[in-house]
Amino acid sequence: MTRVSLISSSAELRDRLQPLTGSTAFSPAGGTGDPASLLAQFTGLPPEVLIMDCRADANGKLALAAVLIETYPATGVLLVSDRPGDLALPAMRVGVQDILPPYATLAEFGDAVEAVASATRNRVAQLTEVPAEVTRVVPAGQVVSVMSPKGGVGKTTVATNIAVGLAQRAPGSTVIVDLDVQFGDVASGLDLEPHHFLADVVHGAARYDAVVMKTFLTQHKSGLYAICAPNVPSDADKITADDISHLLHGLAAEFRYVVIDTAPGMSETTLAALDATTDLILLSSMDVPGIRGLRKELDTIRELELTLDSRRVVLNFADHKGLLSVADVEATIGTRVDLALPRSKAALTSVNQGIPLLQSGVRDPLTKHLRNLVDRIATPTRPGRTVESPVAGAKPSPQPASRWQLFKKKGTVAA
Ligand SMILES: Nc1ncnc2c1ncn2[C@@H]1O[C@H](COP(=O)(O)OP(=O)(O)OP(=O)(O)O)[C@@H](O)[C@H]1O
Ligand SMILES: [Mg+2]
Structure with missing residues (x-):
């Protein structure tokens, strides 16, 4: 009907x-x-x-x-x-x-x-039904994903700060996507009151038309755009990994930087994001369960044979109070730690106010380290990629099978 x-x-x-x-x-x-x-x-x-x-x-x-x-x-x-x-x-x-x-x-x-x-x-x-030649090849934006095997380690803090830092360099051309689809708090971390959410962007006319999609984005003071997680957790069930692949492909064609905050672990949605990622930030706290989880996540990523431009291991809450040193962590995970973020009181104030440290510019060691991370991301290590973008109103050509689909076939990911 x-x-x-x-x-x-x-x-x-x-x-x-x-x-x-x-x-x-x-x-x-x-x-x-x-x-x-x-x-x-x-x-x-x-x-x-x-x-x-x-x-x-x-x-x-x-x-x-x-x-x-x-x-x-x-x-x-x-x-x-x-x-x-x-x-x-x-x-x-x-x-x-x-x-x-x-x-x-x-x-x-x-x-x-x-x-x-x-x-x-x-x-x-x-x-x-637009033939393939009507697509245009455009420079692909960097897709920066912040992931961790465990919860509460600072993903949202890092993702929102990176997004604001990149938006200060590319205002109007940076978007943050909250892929913690059930309990995402990017909106609260940025003090936003969105009228539209992830489900609005992946379904309906917005799915096929970049102009329509942009009308559903929420704007932040810094010039950053945000796609916030559903305000009702059960809406998350309506969002599939295929929806996410499609969305990220489209965003990479439209924005210089796409920053993704994720839920802990490796859901199908996170794997779909990983598939589109150019710059991966793997975050962990400095405790034994966190580091063990990090090692498993690194093994999984190696198995996936992703073609990432960069993969950075970042430790959070790094201080001398814990029993582990950075050298211990490196020995356990078998790879270098790229950055250790200090524990900071300013982080808590910042999250309570919904003002990221890179927005307020508060002088703090954590702010300095986060700015340093933004500088590294904004200095690409590989020549720019391109992506096929459909002309306005046209449906993109089907994407090749995503790694999450292959992974699912192998039975590694829970359905
Ligand atoms: N370096 C830091 N120093 C002090 N507090 C921090 C630091 N990084 C993050 N926090 C605080 O830790 C808490 C958890 O951070 P955050 O929400 O960013 O983690 P998360 O990994 O996104 O959590 P979740 O998995 O639940 O989404 C927040 O209160 C945040 O302010
Ligand atoms: Mg979070």
Whole structure:
């Protein structure tokens, strides 16, 4: 059945069209000023057909319809007007597919909705069946992932600081993605109040259109963009590893730096991120369980034969109070430790305030080490990569089998 929604201030019209729209009829009072917040009112996928009653503020509604049609190619628009003759030409110019008078019967609305839905599906099919030569080869951004086998070791602290540090170098071209899909706290670490979340970016029209995707990003003061974890943990179930592969491929084509915060361990989602990663930061605390976990994670990464540009082992909470030294850790994991981050009181204040150290610039040894890490990341060790990016509105060509899929086949990853 076609997903139909209605925006109308008329209770009579909302009631009459209820058999078509179900519970997705709204009064325009609820913040419909821009297409993203308008579509955010609809739970689940965006409507295939949006009926907009433009008896009041016809010009405003037409302008909104124009932006909506441009940015959400999978949603067709049908207008309701008591002067369809006057509106026909401007409506046609912006791509509205039909106009009905308010007194049209339910059956007439039903027929018009089906015609609009069918025309929209054809248009989307044309957009998504773009031959390979219509893709363009663009420089690929660096994808920096912060991972650890154990929780609470400072991944979010490091990821948010790196992201802010990179955004200071490339404002408007750095994005952080919170892949701790159940309990992510990037939003709180950056003091953000997102209106849109990871699920909005990986599903619906945003999946196929970079312009639409960008309307769902949350902006931070530093010029950083953020894709925050779902605000309801159960929404995490709707996000697959394939969604993540697709998203990261698209982001790498659009942004100079993509920074990823992850959940502890190696879920399918984390492996999908690993597959797209150019710069890996493996983080651990300096205790025996943490270091053992780190060794296992390093073994797994070696087995995956990833083509990383850099892989850095970073120890956190490094101080002289623990029993282990950096040399002990290196002997256990069989590789060099690249950086040891000191324990710092400023970290706790920073997380409580939602202001990363590199944003406040507070003078502290940890701030200095984090800045040093940003400098190293921003000095790439390999020549720039490229990535195939679809032209606007086109569906990217299928990705080759990801390592997480191969890994899953080997039975190493829990489904
Ligand atoms: N170097 C440090 N010195 C002092 N406190 C720190 C340091 N690094 C992180 N912290 C604090 O440790 C706590 C855990 O950090 P954080 O949330 O970044 O870890 P995480 O690995 O993301 O945790 P989770 O696995 O639960 O997502 C936070 O309160 C943070 O402020
Ligand atoms: Mg975290």
